[in-house]
Amino acid sequence: MAVNGFWRRLTRLDRIIVMLLFALCILLFIAVGMRPPGRSVRVTAEGATLFTAPLERDRTAELTGPLGTTRMEIRDGKVRIVSSPCPYKVCIGMGDISHAGEIIACVPNRLLVQILGDEAEGKGPGYDLLSR
Amino acid sequence: MTSSAVDPLRLEAERRRIFLALFSALAIALHTLEFLLPSPTPWFRLGIANILAVVALFLFGGRAAWSVNMTRIVVASLFLGTFLSPRFFLSLSGGILATAAMTASRRLAGEGIGPVGVSVLGAAGHVIGQMLCAWLLLVRHDGIWLLLPLFMLLGVAAGLVNGLAAGFLLDVLRKSPPFAVGGNDE
Numbered sequence: 001m002a003v004n005g006f007w008r009r010l011t012r013l014d015r016i017i018v019m020l021l022f023a024l025c026i027l028l029f030i031a032v033g034m035r036p037p038g039r040s041v042r043v044t045a046e047g048a049t050l051f052t053a054p055l056e057r058d059r060t061a062e063l064t065g066p067l068g069t070t071r072m073e074i075r076d077g078k079v080r081i082v083s084s085p086c087p088y089k090v091c092i093g094m095g096d097i098s099h100a101g102e103i104i105a106c107v108p109n110r111l112l113v114q115i116l117g118d119e120a121e122g123k124g125p126g127y128d129l130l131s132r
Numbered sequence: 133m134t135s136s137a138v139d140p141l142r143l144e145a146e147r148r149r150i151f152l153a154l155f156s157a158l159a160i161a162l163h164t165l166e167f168l169l170p171s172p173t174p175w176f177r178l179g180i181a182n183i184l185a186v187v188a189l190f191l192f193g194g195r196a197a198w199s200v201n202m203t204r205i206v207v208a209s210l211f212l213g214t215f216l217s218p219r220f221f222l223s224l225s226g227g228i229l230a231t232a233a234m235t236a237s238r239r240l241a242g243e244g245i246g247p248v249g250v251s252v253l254g255a256a257g258h259v260i261g262q263m264l265c266a267w268l269l270l271v272r273h274d275g276i277w278l279l280l281p282l283f284m285l286l287g288v289a290a291g292l293v294n295g296l297a298a299g300f301l302l303d304v305l306r307k308s309p310p311f312a313v314g315g316n317d318e
Contacts, residue, residue, distance in 0.1 A: 009299050013241055014249035021256055021288045028281035101275050 038100040038115030041079050043072070045110050055079070055098070055115070065109030072113060079113060081106065147310060152188065152196055156203040159184035163208035178290045179258065181208075185231065186251050186298035191311055194235035201231045218270055222262050229261030230254040247302060248295030255291025259283045 010018070043051040043063055051061055055077045063070045068085035080096040084106055091106035091113075100117025163181040171177060181204055189197035205227045209215040214223075234254040237245055263283065267276055305311045 006296060009246070009296065010248050011244060011246040013244045014246045014252075014295075017237075017245075017249040018252055018288070018292060021252055021284075025281055025285040025288060028284060032278055032281055099278075102278065103275050 032099075035099045035101075036117055037077060037098055038102070038117050040116050041074065042114050042116055044112045044114070050111070063109075063111055065106070065111050067109045070106055070109050070111055079104070079115065081113070084109060148192055148196075151310070152192065152199060155184045155188050155196075156200050156207075159200055159204040160208045160211065163204055164211050167208075167212055176286055178293065179255070180294060180297070182230065182251065182254060182258075183294050183298045183301065186234065186247050186254070186295065187301050187305065189234055189238055189250065190247060190298075190302055191305065194239060197235055198231055201227050221269060222265050225265035226258040226262040229264075230258035233257030246295075247298040248292060251295030251298055252288055252291040255287040255294070256284065259287040
């Protein structure tokens with residue numbers, strides 16, 4: 001009932017616009033989900049490459065930053081941070097990444113985990129929000 | 133009242149000016165209030181202050197909407213201490229694109245578009261403006277475009293809520309004499 005009342009307040013053009021924008025959102029979600037999967041993972045610290053590995057083989061890696069050891073796991077073509085010495089564990093909370101161009105940044109421990117696609121080297125510089 | 137002695141056009145212009153000042157003041161208050169409220173995430177806000185710009189657009193036209201939004205963004209940033217900080221530029225670029233989308237849609241569609249359509253388009257413009265600003269000035273990483281679908285969905289939902297609120301406010305305002313549709317001077 002209430003939904004009906006709200007709906008009646010819109011003009012026809014309003015309804016079309018709202019529907020189109022929600023459709024656009026769904027398309028954008030699909031477009032993001034369909035990007036090609038990444039080929040390999042690269043970990044950099046202060047611009048220097050610490051570690052690279054292909055995504056096909058499951059393994060874990062221990063990465064050392066200024067705070068201590070961050071453990072990263074590769075499983076089923078996805079990369080996630082398993083444990084980290086940083087205070088807020090944002091990098092663990094970023095979940096897993098698998099598409100080319102995706103990143104996990106552990107700012108306190110100065111680590112940047114990037115997924116690389118077919119074009120091997122990522123195009124953009126590896127800045128994160130805090131390093132600018 | 134001796135309003136008969138006053139030029140009605142001038143009276144109308146003065147009334148408009150005073151209401152625009154009140155709208156801007158209220159928008160600044162809402163903007164500041166929203167900043168103070170706890171938010172589940174630092175980057176998601178409803179943008180309730182934009183309700184006032186939508187109302188100004190429908191009552192007084194596109195230039196009024198521009199002045200309410202631009203005044204709000206600059207003055208509220210002075211209150212919050214974010215003037216000329218990255219946050220200010222995010223707010224400004226979002227505000228410019230949002231207001232441009234709102235005024236353009238109103239000009240193109242005229243009476244066919246209601247407050248909800250305008251507000252939702254404004255929200256989409258705001259999201260795109262902020263993403264562009266973040267991409268060009270702050271992050272410089274193509275990865276941030278991956279966040280666009282999520283931001284767009286939240287923005288459109290917020291725009292829908294704001295548009296409904298603006299619609300209710302317009303209904304109430306149009307019942308009061310100063311904003312009566314058509315004859316604005318009783």
